Amino acid sequence: MRYTLLFASIAAALLAPALHADRLITKDGRILEAQKIRQKDDGYEIAFVHGTVNCPKDLVASAEIVEDVSDYVPKNDDEKKKLESGFVRFNGKWMTKSALQVDLDKRAKELAKRTEDRALHSDFFKGWTKETAHFKVQTNTSLELLDYYANLLETYYGLMDARIGIKPTPTLRSTKMQVNIYKSWDEFREINEANVGGGVAGYFSPADKTLNFFHNYSDPGMSTWVGLHECTHLLTFLIDPQFVPS
Structure with missing residues:
Protein backbone atom coordinates (compact mmCIF):
# COMPACT_ATOMS: atom_id res chain seq x y z
CA MET A 1 0.00 0.00 0.00
CA ARG A 2 1.06 3.60 -0.45
CA TYR A 3 2.03 4.10 3.21
CA THR A 4 4.02 0.89 3.72
CA LEU A 5 7.50 2.23 2.89
CA LEU A 6 6.80 5.49 4.68
CA PHE A 7 5.85 3.77 7.93
CA ALA A 8 8.74 1.32 7.67
CA SER A 9 11.09 4.30 7.57
CA ILE A 10 9.21 6.00 10.39
CA ALA A 11 9.34 2.87 12.55
CA ALA A 12 13.12 2.77 12.22
CA ALA A 13 13.38 6.46 13.02
CA LEU A 14 11.34 6.05 16.19
CA LEU A 15 14.13 3.88 17.61
CA ALA A 16 16.53 6.82 17.64
CA PRO A 17 16.68 8.34 21.15
CA ALA A 18 18.23 11.71 20.31
CA LEU A 19 16.09 14.80 20.77
CA HIS A 20 16.06 17.07 17.72
CA ALA A 21 14.59 20.49 17.19
CA ASP A 22 11.93 19.47 14.68
CA ARG A 23 9.04 17.23 15.63
CA LEU A 24 6.00 15.83 13.85
CA ILE A 25 3.02 14.07 15.42
CA THR A 26 0.92 11.77 13.25
CA LYS A 27 -2.84 11.49 13.56
CA ASP A 28 -2.47 7.99 15.01
CA GLY A 29 -0.38 9.38 17.89
CA ARG A 30 3.20 8.59 16.89
CA ILE A 31 5.95 11.13 17.51
CA LEU A 32 8.77 11.68 15.02
CA GLU A 33 11.84 13.75 15.91
CA ALA A 34 14.14 14.48 12.99
CA GLN A 35 17.24 16.40 12.02
CA LYS A 36 15.07 18.55 9.78
CA ILE A 37 11.43 18.74 8.75
CA ARG A 38 10.42 20.88 5.79
CA GLN A 39 6.85 21.70 4.89
CA LYS A 40 5.88 21.05 1.27
CA ASP A 41 2.67 21.73 -0.66
CA ASP A 42 1.45 18.14 -0.25
CA GLY A 43 2.95 17.30 3.14
CA TYR A 44 6.29 17.21 4.95
CA GLU A 45 9.81 16.17 4.00
CA ILE A 46 11.46 14.50 7.01
CA ALA A 47 15.25 14.21 7.10
CA PHE A 48 16.76 11.52 9.33
CA VAL A 49 20.39 10.49 9.77
CA HIS A 50 20.09 7.66 7.25
CA GLY A 51 17.75 9.21 4.71
CA THR A 52 14.70 11.30 3.91
CA VAL A 53 11.02 10.34 3.70
CA ASN A 54 7.93 12.27 2.67
CA CYS A 55 4.85 12.22 4.87
CA PRO A 56 1.46 13.09 3.28
CA LYS A 57 -0.35 16.02 4.87
CA ASP A 58 -3.43 13.92 5.66
CA LEU A 59 -1.41 11.77 8.08
CA VAL A 60 -0.14 14.70 10.16
CA ALA A 61 -1.78 16.08 13.29
CA SER A 62 0.84 18.76 13.96
CA ALA A 63 4.41 19.75 13.16
CA GLU A 64 6.92 21.86 15.11
CA ILE A 65 9.68 23.27 12.92
CA VAL A 66 12.70 25.47 13.61
CA GLU A 67 13.23 27.32 10.34
CA ASP A 68 16.63 27.81 8.72
CA VAL A 69 17.08 31.59 8.54
CA SER A 70 20.65 31.55 7.17
CA ASP A 71 19.43 32.73 3.76
CA TYR A 72 16.12 34.22 4.90
CA VAL A 73 15.21 37.50 3.19
CA PRO A 74 13.54 39.82 5.72
CA LYS A 75 10.15 41.16 4.67
CA ASN A 76 10.46 44.42 6.62
CA ASP A 77 12.71 46.41 8.95
CA ASP A 78 11.40 44.59 12.01
CA GLU A 79 12.40 41.20 10.61
CA LYS A 80 15.76 42.62 9.53
CA LYS A 81 16.38 43.82 13.08
CA LYS A 82 15.43 40.44 14.52
CA LEU A 83 17.83 38.65 12.18
CA GLU A 84 20.65 41.01 13.11
CA SER A 85 19.89 40.36 16.80
CA GLY A 86 20.20 36.59 16.36
CA PHE A 87 16.52 35.71 16.56
CA VAL A 88 15.27 32.38 15.17
CA ARG A 89 11.92 31.32 13.71
CA PHE A 90 10.00 28.47 15.32
CA ASN A 91 6.61 27.43 13.91
CA GLY A 92 6.48 30.69 11.98
CA LYS A 93 7.19 32.90 15.02
CA TRP A 94 10.31 34.90 15.86
CA MET A 95 11.95 34.27 19.23
CA THR A 96 15.31 34.55 20.95
CA LYS A 97 17.55 31.49 21.10
CA SER A 98 17.16 31.37 24.87
CA ALA A 99 13.36 31.40 24.56
CA LEU A 100 13.61 28.63 21.97
CA GLN A 101 15.72 26.53 24.34
CA VAL A 102 13.15 26.97 27.11
CA ASP A 103 10.48 25.79 24.70
CA LEU A 104 12.57 22.81 23.57
CA ASP A 105 13.24 21.81 27.19
CA LYS A 106 9.51 21.94 27.89
CA ARG A 107 8.83 19.79 24.84
CA ALA A 108 11.45 17.27 25.98
CA LYS A 109 9.68 16.86 29.32
CA GLU A 110 6.31 16.48 27.59
CA LEU A 111 7.77 13.88 25.25
CA ALA A 112 9.30 11.92 28.13
CA LYS A 113 5.95 11.90 29.93
CA ARG A 114 4.12 10.81 26.80
CA THR A 115 6.68 8.08 26.10
CA GLU A 116 6.33 6.80 29.67
CA ASP A 117 2.54 6.74 29.33
CA ARG A 118 2.76 4.77 26.09
CA ALA A 119 5.11 2.27 27.73
CA LEU A 120 2.66 1.77 30.61
CA HIS A 121 -0.12 0.96 28.14
CA SER A 122 1.91 -1.04 25.60
CA ASP A 123 0.54 -4.33 26.93
Missing part, protein backbone atom coordinates in the same frame (compact mmCIF):
# COMPACT_ATOMS: atom_id res chain seq x y z
CA PHE A 124 -2.98 -4.83 25.58
CA PHE A 125 -4.39 -5.85 28.94
CA LYS A 126 -3.12 -2.54 30.37
CA GLY A 127 -4.34 -0.55 27.37
CA TRP A 128 -6.35 2.65 27.33
CA THR A 129 -10.12 2.33 27.72
CA LYS A 130 -13.11 4.47 26.81
CA GLU A 131 -16.85 4.03 27.22
CA THR A 132 -19.37 5.43 24.76
CA ALA A 133 -23.15 5.15 24.76
CA HIS A 134 -23.04 1.60 23.35
CA PHE A 135 -19.44 0.37 23.54
CA LYS A 136 -16.52 -0.28 25.86
CA VAL A 137 -13.37 0.21 23.81
CA GLN A 138 -9.88 -0.95 24.76
CA THR A 139 -6.61 -0.57 22.84
CA ASN A 140 -2.85 -0.36 23.31
CA THR A 141 -2.28 1.65 20.11
CA SER A 142 -2.68 5.28 21.23
CA LEU A 143 -5.16 7.65 22.81
CA GLU A 144 -5.70 9.21 19.39
CA LEU A 145 -6.72 5.88 17.88
CA LEU A 146 -8.85 5.06 20.92
CA ASP A 147 -10.86 8.23 20.30
CA TYR A 148 -10.95 7.64 16.54
CA TYR A 149 -12.38 4.13 16.71
CA ALA A 150 -14.74 4.90 19.60
CA ASN A 151 -16.21 7.81 17.62
CA LEU A 152 -16.26 5.79 14.38
CA LEU A 153 -18.23 2.88 15.84
CA GLU A 154 -20.59 5.06 17.86
CA THR A 155 -21.33 7.15 14.76
CA TYR A 156 -21.94 3.99 12.73
CA TYR A 157 -24.32 2.69 15.41
CA GLY A 158 -26.27 5.95 15.28
CA LEU A 159 -26.41 5.91 11.48
CA MET A 160 -27.69 2.33 11.29
CA ASP A 161 -30.15 2.91 14.13
CA ALA A 162 -31.62 5.86 12.23
CA ARG A 163 -31.89 3.82 9.03
CA ILE A 164 -33.17 0.44 10.19
CA GLY A 165 -33.91 0.79 13.90
CA ILE A 166 -31.83 -1.20 16.37
CA LYS A 167 -34.02 -2.58 19.15
CA PRO A 168 -32.01 -4.97 21.35
CA THR A 169 -33.59 -7.21 23.98
CA PRO A 170 -33.74 -5.67 27.49
CA THR A 171 -30.64 -7.66 28.49
CA LEU A 172 -28.61 -6.60 25.46
CA ARG A 173 -29.89 -3.03 25.74
CA SER A 174 -28.22 -2.73 29.13
CA THR A 175 -24.99 -4.35 27.91
CA LYS A 176 -22.23 -2.32 26.31
CA MET A 177 -20.43 -4.33 23.65
CA GLN A 178 -16.68 -4.81 24.25
CA VAL A 179 -14.39 -3.63 21.43
CA ASN A 180 -10.75 -4.80 21.48
CA ILE A 181 -8.28 -3.12 19.11
CA TYR A 182 -4.76 -4.53 19.01
CA LYS A 183 -1.56 -2.80 17.90
CA SER A 184 -0.43 -5.52 15.48
CA TRP A 185 -1.62 -8.57 13.58
CA ASP A 186 0.81 -10.77 15.53
CA GLU A 187 -0.65 -9.61 18.84
CA PHE A 188 -4.20 -10.00 17.52
CA ARG A 189 -3.46 -13.59 16.50
CA GLU A 190 -1.61 -14.46 19.71
CA ILE A 191 -4.37 -13.29 22.04
CA ASN A 192 -7.24 -14.57 19.87
CA GLU A 193 -5.60 -17.75 18.59
CA ALA A 194 -8.71 -19.92 18.90
CA ASN A 195 -10.78 -17.57 16.72
CA VAL A 196 -8.24 -16.38 14.17
CA GLY A 197 -7.27 -18.13 10.95
CA GLY A 198 -4.50 -17.18 8.56
CA GLY A 199 -6.39 -14.46 6.71
CA VAL A 200 -8.64 -13.13 9.48
CA ALA A 201 -8.20 -9.42 10.26
CA GLY A 202 -11.10 -9.10 12.69
CA TYR A 203 -14.18 -10.86 14.04
CA PHE A 204 -17.26 -10.42 16.21
CA SER A 205 -17.95 -13.11 18.81
CA PRO A 206 -21.62 -13.48 19.85
CA ALA A 207 -20.56 -15.84 22.65
CA ASP A 208 -18.55 -13.27 24.60
CA LYS A 209 -20.07 -10.21 22.90
CA THR A 210 -16.74 -8.79 21.72
CA LEU A 211 -15.61 -7.11 18.52
CA ASN A 212 -11.91 -7.75 17.84
CA PHE A 213 -9.50 -6.40 15.23
CA PHE A 214 -6.05 -4.83 14.91
CA HIS A 215 -4.86 -1.45 13.68
CA ASN A 216 -2.77 -1.78 10.53
CA TYR A 217 -0.33 1.14 10.65
CA SER A 218 0.75 0.67 7.04
CA ASP A 219 -2.86 0.54 5.79
CA PRO A 220 -5.15 2.28 8.31
CA GLY A 221 -7.99 2.40 5.81
CA MET A 222 -8.15 -1.39 5.90
CA SER A 223 -8.52 -1.31 9.69
CA THR A 224 -11.38 1.16 9.41
CA TRP A 225 -13.12 -1.09 6.89
CA VAL A 226 -12.60 -4.20 9.06
CA GLY A 227 -13.90 -2.41 12.15
CA LEU A 228 -17.08 -1.29 10.35
CA HIS A 229 -17.57 -4.70 8.70
CA GLU A 230 -17.36 -6.53 12.02
CA CYS A 231 -19.52 -3.89 13.68
CA THR A 232 -22.20 -4.75 11.12
CA HIS A 233 -22.16 -8.31 12.50
CA LEU A 234 -22.40 -6.89 16.03
CA LEU A 235 -25.41 -4.73 15.15
CA THR A 236 -27.08 -7.66 13.40
CA PHE A 237 -26.62 -9.67 16.59
CA LEU A 238 -28.28 -6.89 18.63
CA ILE A 239 -31.27 -7.04 16.29
CA ASP A 240 -31.34 -10.85 16.14
CA PRO A 241 -29.43 -12.61 18.96
CA GLN A 242 -29.76 -15.92 17.07
CA PHE A 243 -27.54 -14.53 14.31
CA VAL A 244 -24.21 -16.31 13.88
CA PRO A 245 -21.54 -14.54 11.73
CA SER A 246 -20.26 -16.68 8.88
Whole structure:
Protein backbone atom coordinates (compact mmCIF):
# COMPACT_ATOMS: atom_id res chain seq x y z
CA MET A 1 0.00 0.00 0.00
CA ARG A 2 1.06 3.60 -0.45
CA TYR A 3 2.03 4.10 3.21
CA THR A 4 4.02 0.89 3.72
CA LEU A 5 7.50 2.23 2.89
CA LEU A 6 6.80 5.49 4.68
CA PHE A 7 5.85 3.77 7.93
CA ALA A 8 8.74 1.32 7.67
CA SER A 9 11.09 4.30 7.57
CA ILE A 10 9.21 6.00 10.39
CA ALA A 11 9.34 2.87 12.55
CA ALA A 12 13.12 2.77 12.22
CA ALA A 13 13.38 6.46 13.02
CA LEU A 14 11.34 6.05 16.19
CA LEU A 15 14.13 3.88 17.61
CA ALA A 16 16.53 6.82 17.64
CA PRO A 17 16.68 8.34 21.15
CA ALA A 18 18.23 11.71 20.31
CA LEU A 19 16.09 14.80 20.77
CA HIS A 20 16.06 17.07 17.72
CA ALA A 21 14.59 20.49 17.19
CA ASP A 22 11.93 19.47 14.68
CA ARG A 23 9.04 17.23 15.63
CA LEU A 24 6.00 15.83 13.85
CA ILE A 25 3.02 14.07 15.42
CA THR A 26 0.92 11.77 13.25
CA LYS A 27 -2.84 11.49 13.56
CA ASP A 28 -2.47 7.99 15.01
CA GLY A 29 -0.38 9.38 17.89
CA ARG A 30 3.20 8.59 16.89
CA ILE A 31 5.95 11.13 17.51
CA LEU A 32 8.77 11.68 15.02
CA GLU A 33 11.84 13.75 15.91
CA ALA A 34 14.14 14.48 12.99
CA GLN A 35 17.24 16.40 12.02
CA LYS A 36 15.07 18.55 9.78
CA ILE A 37 11.43 18.74 8.75
CA ARG A 38 10.42 20.88 5.79
CA GLN A 39 6.85 21.70 4.89
CA LYS A 40 5.88 21.05 1.27
CA ASP A 41 2.67 21.73 -0.66
CA ASP A 42 1.45 18.14 -0.25
CA GLY A 43 2.95 17.30 3.14
CA TYR A 44 6.29 17.21 4.95
CA GLU A 45 9.81 16.17 4.00
CA ILE A 46 11.46 14.50 7.01
CA ALA A 47 15.25 14.21 7.10
CA PHE A 48 16.76 11.52 9.33
CA VAL A 49 20.39 10.49 9.77
CA HIS A 50 20.09 7.66 7.25
CA GLY A 51 17.75 9.21 4.71
CA THR A 52 14.70 11.30 3.91
CA VAL A 53 11.02 10.34 3.70
CA ASN A 54 7.93 12.27 2.67
CA CYS A 55 4.85 12.22 4.87
CA PRO A 56 1.46 13.09 3.28
CA LYS A 57 -0.35 16.02 4.87
CA ASP A 58 -3.43 13.92 5.66
CA LEU A 59 -1.41 11.77 8.08
CA VAL A 60 -0.14 14.70 10.16
CA ALA A 61 -1.78 16.08 13.29
CA SER A 62 0.84 18.76 13.96
CA ALA A 63 4.41 19.75 13.16
CA GLU A 64 6.92 21.86 15.11
CA ILE A 65 9.68 23.27 12.92
CA VAL A 66 12.70 25.47 13.61
CA GLU A 67 13.23 27.32 10.34
CA ASP A 68 16.63 27.81 8.72
CA VAL A 69 17.08 31.59 8.54
CA SER A 70 20.65 31.55 7.17
CA ASP A 71 19.43 32.73 3.76
CA TYR A 72 16.12 34.22 4.90
CA VAL A 73 15.21 37.50 3.19
CA PRO A 74 13.54 39.82 5.72
CA LYS A 75 10.15 41.16 4.67
CA ASN A 76 10.46 44.42 6.62
CA ASP A 77 12.71 46.41 8.95
CA ASP A 78 11.40 44.59 12.01
CA GLU A 79 12.40 41.20 10.61
CA LYS A 80 15.76 42.62 9.53
CA LYS A 81 16.38 43.82 13.08
CA LYS A 82 15.43 40.44 14.52
CA LEU A 83 17.83 38.65 12.18
CA GLU A 84 20.65 41.01 13.11
CA SER A 85 19.89 40.36 16.80
CA GLY A 86 20.20 36.59 16.36
CA PHE A 87 16.52 35.71 16.56
CA VAL A 88 15.27 32.38 15.17
CA ARG A 89 11.92 31.32 13.71
CA PHE A 90 10.00 28.47 15.32
CA ASN A 91 6.61 27.43 13.91
CA GLY A 92 6.48 30.69 11.98
CA LYS A 93 7.19 32.90 15.02
CA TRP A 94 10.31 34.90 15.86
CA MET A 95 11.95 34.27 19.23
CA THR A 96 15.31 34.55 20.95
CA LYS A 97 17.55 31.49 21.10
CA SER A 98 17.16 31.37 24.87
CA ALA A 99 13.36 31.40 24.56
CA LEU A 100 13.61 28.63 21.97
CA GLN A 101 15.72 26.53 24.34
CA VAL A 102 13.15 26.97 27.11
CA ASP A 103 10.48 25.79 24.70
CA LEU A 104 12.57 22.81 23.57
CA ASP A 105 13.24 21.81 27.19
CA LYS A 106 9.51 21.94 27.89
CA ARG A 107 8.83 19.79 24.84
CA ALA A 108 11.45 17.27 25.98
CA LYS A 109 9.68 16.86 29.32
CA GLU A 110 6.31 16.48 27.59
CA LEU A 111 7.77 13.88 25.25
CA ALA A 112 9.30 11.92 28.13
CA LYS A 113 5.95 11.90 29.93
CA ARG A 114 4.12 10.81 26.80
CA THR A 115 6.68 8.08 26.10
CA GLU A 116 6.33 6.80 29.67
CA ASP A 117 2.54 6.74 29.33
CA ARG A 118 2.76 4.77 26.09
CA ALA A 119 5.11 2.27 27.73
CA LEU A 120 2.66 1.77 30.61
CA HIS A 121 -0.12 0.96 28.14
CA SER A 122 1.91 -1.04 25.60
CA ASP A 123 0.54 -4.33 26.93
CA PHE A 124 -2.98 -4.83 25.58
CA PHE A 125 -4.39 -5.85 28.94
CA LYS A 126 -3.12 -2.54 30.37
CA GLY A 127 -4.34 -0.55 27.37
CA TRP A 128 -6.35 2.65 27.33
CA THR A 129 -10.12 2.33 27.72
CA LYS A 130 -13.11 4.47 26.81
CA GLU A 131 -16.85 4.03 27.22
CA THR A 132 -19.37 5.43 24.76
CA ALA A 133 -23.15 5.15 24.76
CA HIS A 134 -23.04 1.60 23.35
CA PHE A 135 -19.44 0.37 23.54
CA LYS A 136 -16.52 -0.28 25.86
CA VAL A 137 -13.37 0.21 23.81
CA GLN A 138 -9.88 -0.95 24.76
CA THR A 139 -6.61 -0.57 22.84
CA ASN A 140 -2.85 -0.36 23.31
CA THR A 141 -2.28 1.65 20.11
CA SER A 142 -2.68 5.28 21.23
CA LEU A 143 -5.16 7.65 22.81
CA GLU A 144 -5.70 9.21 19.39
CA LEU A 145 -6.72 5.88 17.88
CA LEU A 146 -8.85 5.06 20.92
CA ASP A 147 -10.86 8.23 20.30
CA TYR A 148 -10.95 7.64 16.54
CA TYR A 149 -12.38 4.13 16.71
CA ALA A 150 -14.74 4.90 19.60
CA ASN A 151 -16.21 7.81 17.62
CA LEU A 152 -16.26 5.79 14.38
CA LEU A 153 -18.23 2.88 15.84
CA GLU A 154 -20.59 5.06 17.86
CA THR A 155 -21.33 7.15 14.76
CA TYR A 156 -21.94 3.99 12.73
CA TYR A 157 -24.32 2.69 15.41
CA GLY A 158 -26.27 5.95 15.28
CA LEU A 159 -26.41 5.91 11.48
CA MET A 160 -27.69 2.33 11.29
CA ASP A 161 -30.15 2.91 14.13
CA ALA A 162 -31.62 5.86 12.23
CA ARG A 163 -31.89 3.82 9.03
CA ILE A 164 -33.17 0.44 10.19
CA GLY A 165 -33.91 0.79 13.90
CA ILE A 166 -31.83 -1.20 16.37
CA LYS A 167 -34.02 -2.58 19.15
CA PRO A 168 -32.01 -4.97 21.35
CA THR A 169 -33.59 -7.21 23.98
CA PRO A 170 -33.74 -5.67 27.49
CA THR A 171 -30.64 -7.66 28.49
CA LEU A 172 -28.61 -6.60 25.46
CA ARG A 173 -29.89 -3.03 25.74
CA SER A 174 -28.22 -2.73 29.13
CA THR A 175 -24.99 -4.35 27.91
CA LYS A 176 -22.23 -2.32 26.31
CA MET A 177 -20.43 -4.33 23.65
CA GLN A 178 -16.68 -4.81 24.25
CA VAL A 179 -14.39 -3.63 21.43
CA ASN A 180 -10.75 -4.80 21.48
CA ILE A 181 -8.28 -3.12 19.11
CA TYR A 182 -4.76 -4.53 19.01
CA LYS A 183 -1.56 -2.80 17.90
CA SER A 184 -0.43 -5.52 15.48
CA TRP A 185 -1.62 -8.57 13.58
CA ASP A 186 0.81 -10.77 15.53
CA GLU A 187 -0.65 -9.61 18.84
CA PHE A 188 -4.20 -10.00 17.52
CA ARG A 189 -3.46 -13.59 16.50
CA GLU A 190 -1.61 -14.46 19.71
CA ILE A 191 -4.37 -13.29 22.04
CA ASN A 192 -7.24 -14.57 19.87
CA GLU A 193 -5.60 -17.75 18.59
CA ALA A 194 -8.71 -19.92 18.90
CA ASN A 195 -10.78 -17.57 16.72
CA VAL A 196 -8.24 -16.38 14.17
CA GLY A 197 -7.27 -18.13 10.95
CA GLY A 198 -4.50 -17.18 8.56
CA GLY A 199 -6.39 -14.46 6.71
CA VAL A 200 -8.64 -13.13 9.48
CA ALA A 201 -8.20 -9.42 10.26
CA GLY A 202 -11.10 -9.10 12.69
CA TYR A 203 -14.18 -10.86 14.04
CA PHE A 204 -17.26 -10.42 16.21
CA SER A 205 -17.95 -13.11 18.81
CA PRO A 206 -21.62 -13.48 19.85
CA ALA A 207 -20.56 -15.84 22.65
CA ASP A 208 -18.55 -13.27 24.60
CA LYS A 209 -20.07 -10.21 22.90
CA THR A 210 -16.74 -8.79 21.72
CA LEU A 211 -15.61 -7.11 18.52
CA ASN A 212 -11.91 -7.75 17.84
CA PHE A 213 -9.50 -6.40 15.23
CA PHE A 214 -6.05 -4.83 14.91
CA HIS A 215 -4.86 -1.45 13.68
CA ASN A 216 -2.77 -1.78 10.53
CA TYR A 217 -0.33 1.14 10.65
CA SER A 218 0.75 0.67 7.04
CA ASP A 219 -2.86 0.54 5.79
CA PRO A 220 -5.15 2.28 8.31
CA GLY A 221 -7.99 2.40 5.81
CA MET A 222 -8.15 -1.39 5.90
CA SER A 223 -8.52 -1.31 9.69
CA THR A 224 -11.38 1.16 9.41
CA TRP A 225 -13.12 -1.09 6.89
CA VAL A 226 -12.60 -4.20 9.06
CA GLY A 227 -13.90 -2.41 12.15
CA LEU A 228 -17.08 -1.29 10.35
CA HIS A 229 -17.57 -4.70 8.70
CA GLU A 230 -17.36 -6.53 12.02
CA CYS A 231 -19.52 -3.89 13.68
CA THR A 232 -22.20 -4.75 11.12
CA HIS A 233 -22.16 -8.31 12.50
CA LEU A 234 -22.40 -6.89 16.03
CA LEU A 235 -25.41 -4.73 15.15
CA THR A 236 -27.08 -7.66 13.40
CA PHE A 237 -26.62 -9.67 16.59
CA LEU A 238 -28.28 -6.89 18.63
CA ILE A 239 -31.27 -7.04 16.29
CA ASP A 240 -31.34 -10.85 16.14
CA PRO A 241 -29.43 -12.61 18.96
CA GLN A 242 -29.76 -15.92 17.07
CA PHE A 243 -27.54 -14.53 14.31
CA VAL A 244 -24.21 -16.31 13.88
CA PRO A 245 -21.54 -14.54 11.73
CA SER A 246 -20.26 -16.68 8.88
